[in-house]
Amino acid sequence: MYFDSVADALAMSGHGVFVWGAYSISFVIIFFVLLRPVMSIRTLNAGIRQEALRKQSAQVAQQNAS
Amino acid sequence: MWRIIHQFGSPPWVYRFCDKVIPWLMPITIVALLGGSVWGLLFAPTDYKQGDSYRIIYIHVPAAVVALAGYYVMALAGLVSLVWRVKLADTAMRAAAPIGAAYTAIALITGAIWGKPTWGAWWVWDARITSMLILFFLYVGVIALFEAYENKTVAARACAILSLVGTVNIPIIYKSVDWWYSLHQPASIKFTGSSAIDASMLYPLLGMIITFYALFALLMMLNLKQSLTEEYAQSAWLNKRLAA
Amino acid sequence: MTEARDIDIFRYCRSQTVRHLMLMVRSPSEVVNPLLFFLLVIVLFPLGLGPDPEQLSILAPGILWVVALLSNLMICMRLFVDDLEDGSLEQLAMARVPLSIAVLPQLLASWLASGLLLSLVSPIFGLMLGLPLEVASVLVVSLLMGTAIMLLLGAVGAALTVGVQRGGILLALLILPLYVPILIAGTRALNEALQGGDPTVALALLGAGVTGGLLLAPLAIAAGLRVSLEL
Amino acid sequence: MHPKRKQRLIVALVIVFLSSVTIGLITYALRGNINLFYSPSEVAAGEAPIDRQIRVGGMVVEGSVRRASDRLETRFDVTDFVHSVTVTYDGILPDLFAEGEGVVATGKLGPNGVVTASEVLAKHDENYMPPEVAEALEKASARGSMQ
Numbered sequence A: 001m002y003f004d005s006v007a008d009a010l011a012m013s014g015h016g017v018f019v020w021g022a023y024s025i026s027f028v029i030i031f032f033v034l035l036r037p038v039m040s041i042r043t044l045n046a047g048i049r050q051e052a053l054r055k056q057s058a059q060v061a062q063q064n065a066s
Numbered sequence B: 001m002w003r004i005i006h007q008f009g010s011p012p013w014v015y016r017f018c019d020k021v022i023p024w025l026m027p028i029t030i031v032a033l034l035g036g037s038v039w040g041l042l043f044a045p046t047d048y049k050q051g052d053s054y055r056i057i058y059i060h061v062p063a064a065v066v067a068l069a070g071y072y073v074m075a076l077a078g079l080v081s082l083v084w085r086v087k088l089a090d091t092a093m094r095a096a097a098p099i100g101a102a103y104t105a106i107a108l109i110t111g112a113i114w115g116k117p118t119w120g121a122w123w124v125w126d127a128r129i130t131s132m133l134i135l136f137f138l139y140v141g142v143i144a145l146f147e148a149y150e151n152k153t154v155a156a157r158a159c160a161i162l163s164l165v166g167t168v169n170i171p172i173i174y175k176s177v178d179w180w181y182s183l184h185q186p187a188s189i190k191f192t193g194s195s196a197i198d199a200s201m202l203y204p205l206l207g208m209i210i211t212f213y214a215l216f217a218l219l220m221m222l223n224l225k226q227s228l229t230e231e232y233a234q235s236a237w238l239n240k241r242l243a244a
Numbered sequence C: 001m002t003e004a005r006d007i008d009i010f011r012y013c014r015s016q017t018v019r020h021l022m023l024m025v026r027s028p029s030e031v032v033n034p035l036l037f038f039l040l041v042i043v044l045f046p047l048g049l050g051p052d053p054e055q056l057s058i059l060a061p062g063i064l065w066v067v068a069l070l071s072n073l074m075i076c077m078r079l080f081v082d083d084l085e086d087g088s089l090e091q092l093a094m095a096r097v098p099l100s101i102a103v104l105p106q107l108l109a110s111w112l113a114s115g116l117l118l119s120l121v122s123p124i125f126g127l128m129l130g131l132p133l134e135v136a137s138v139l140v141v142s143l144l145m146g147t148a149i150m151l152l153l154g155a156v157g158a159a160l161t162v163g164v165q166r167g168g169i170l171l172a173l174l175i176l177p178l179y180v181p182i183l184i185a186g187t188r189a190l191n192e193a194l195q196g197g198d199p200t201v202a203l204a205l206l207g208a209g210v211t212g213g214l215l216l217a218p219l220a221i222a223a224g225l226r227v228s229l230e231l
Numbered sequence D: 001m002h003p004k005r006k007q008r009l010i011v012a013l014v015i016v017f018l019s020s021v022t023i024g025l026i027t028y029a030l031r032g033n034i035n036l037f038y039s040p041s042e043v044a045a046g047e048a049p050i051d052r053q054i055r056v057g058g059m060v061v062e063g064s065v066r067r068a069s070d071r072l073e074t075r076f077d078v079t080d081f082v083h084s085v086t087v088t089y090d091g092i093l094p095d096l097f098a099e100g101e102g103v104v105a106t107g108k109l110g111p112n113g114v115v116t117a118s119e120v121l122a123k124h125d126e127n128y129m130p131p132e133v134a135e136a137l138e139k140a141s142a143r144g145s146m147q
Helices: A007-015 A017-064 B001-010 B011-043 B052-086 B086-119 B127-148 B152-180 B199-231 B236-243 C009-026 C029-049 C054-079 C079-083 C088-094 C102-128 C131-161 C167-195 C200-229 D003-031 D040-044 D131-146
Strands: D053-060 D072-080 D083-089 D102-109 D112-120
Touching: A007 A017, A007 B052, A017 B011, A017 B052, A017 B086, A017 B236, B011 B052, B011 B086, B011 B199, B011 B236, B011 D112, B052 B086, B052 B127, B052 B152, B052 B199, B086 B127, B086 B152, B086 B199, B127 B199, B127 C131, B127 C167, B152 C131, B152 C167, B152 C200, B236 D003, C009 C102, C009 D003, C029 C054, C029 C102, C054 C079, C054 C102, C054 C131, C054 C167, C079 C088, C088 C200, C102 C131, C131 C167, C131 C200, C167 C200, D040 D053, D040 D083, D053 D083, D053 D112, D083 D102
Parallel strands: D083 D112
Antiparallel strands: D053 D072, D053 D102, D072 D083, D102 D112
16 A cells, blocks of 8 residues: 555545545446446336236136136 | 348347346456556555645546547447447447446546646636536437437437537537637657656556446446347347346 | 429529528518527626626627527527428428528528628627727627528537427537537637737638538538438 | 539539638638747747737746735746746635646736736646656756766
8 A cells, every 4th residue: 555554545645535535426426327227127127027927927817717 | 240230230139248248347347446446546656746636537537538439439329320220329329328428527527626636726617628518518418309309219310410410529629629728738648659657657547447448338238238128128039038 | 203303403592592581571570589689688798797898898709709699599499490380391301402402591591680680780789898899890700600600500409409399498408519619719709809919810710610511510400300300 | 514413513513612611711720829828938039919818838937936025926937948937926826836837827918028917827747656756757867967
């Protein structure tokens, strides 16, 4: 590590607020653009699976009826 | 050659490709992102003039570089969709816009934060900052135009035209604003001659630039996969794949 | 069929320009409103900033150009809307003249009624803002060219948004970022003239914008109109 | 000539005309000095206009910064290592402002050759290196100049 202590790394000789702030804001933005499609795919897939199951059970019910 | 192009135009193939690549690209990118940040934040040496505030470079420069490259990716997809009417190019263009907007936002915000300790101002109407801001509006414009149309095929074509108009304008905007006012330092990384940046700082920077490109690719694939899942929810191939 | 194909595009353009001008004469509010808007907003600035002529003349180039830009945006919002509603836009796209040429008469008519008029009366507004009469010629010439480029660029955005409900704000979002170079070159020409410098460089850039825009914009406008008409 | 061909010819000529005018105007504009950024040498040579807003950029000469005791006003020399020009500024200087560093001053050049700045911005250069490297480089150049 370039810094002597954790406190030094946090302070960054007075520029700590800027540096850590910039990194955390960037990571929040990255986190959200990453999370959005992942969550959306998850809900979409769940919907498709549910639909498939519903169709399947409807088919089975029809077969049973006939 | 034609087979490859044909494959890129085939939604099931692209879906499968994304499905295969995402599971290993995602962890690699996240680890590289965290590792690169730790390297830049804690292990890279401090700068002789700017002190530690220069460490923002490891986020700021990669984001800015990829944000600009992303616009050309979007415009290229737009061109392909206009000329060859490839439906997947539409989807790719739509996938690129929010990522580009996010990258531009990161570049702008980190730039503002970096500007305060270095230049003494949060915001200066410098050429590159102003062009970046306009780039952000161009991205937002594409997203808004896409949302405005009911018919998504038409929307994609409108966006393609808009992004092509933007491509002509980006160099003009950059040049005009540069002519108007410039404060930014010249480029530090040079491909010819020696870089003006020390090796101990260059390697983490290059690493972060590659990581941001990888992140762009990952996000593109995620967005593509999401759009494909949405569009082809009723199709047999997708249902089969999900059932497996 | 061949006879019908041999339509004289120049005669067509001339007659179309006259038709559009006649339409504007019949509804003069469309011509006068942007000018009134220009005047009203310019009057607001001295009221808001205080009547100090020295301060006003420093800000005048920027004010004049920004307001010209906004009144141009107003014109662009109306550009193809009526034609889409009454179906003449569809006719235009079906005409035997290429669409990229067929839109030129309307643009020319709009520019004559808006840009040209606004440029010619702009010295009066300049005087109200404390601009010396010596720079009037630069103001007129730069606005003549600037309004033309803005109309060409704005027409691209108007073509893309004409089919969209409530496209006004969207048009502003799409087009205003692209106006930045025009704004910079235009105010630069005025500032150069004001400070005794050489405005020809900025004027040359504006001129290049007009000719380059005339080359490229019609293609983009035609493509945009086709998208909006879903052809 | 066939009217259809004549039309095509005219359209082609218009396109050629417009593109050549565009290129001609752009080349004309690029040849003119469109940037109001002047180096101290250009100021010394009298190329910069007097009494209008210009920008002067260069390095702050070591030991040239003089602060007025009673006011905020600062005087310093900016150099491009050939000529230098004096700048006065009445305001708070940015953190990165220091002797031997790059600055960009926006202001008016007086007839006495002094720039009265309305804004001073520290322009950081494109060099990034650890302090040890900078020190070593400095030593090396000092040794080089002694020889």
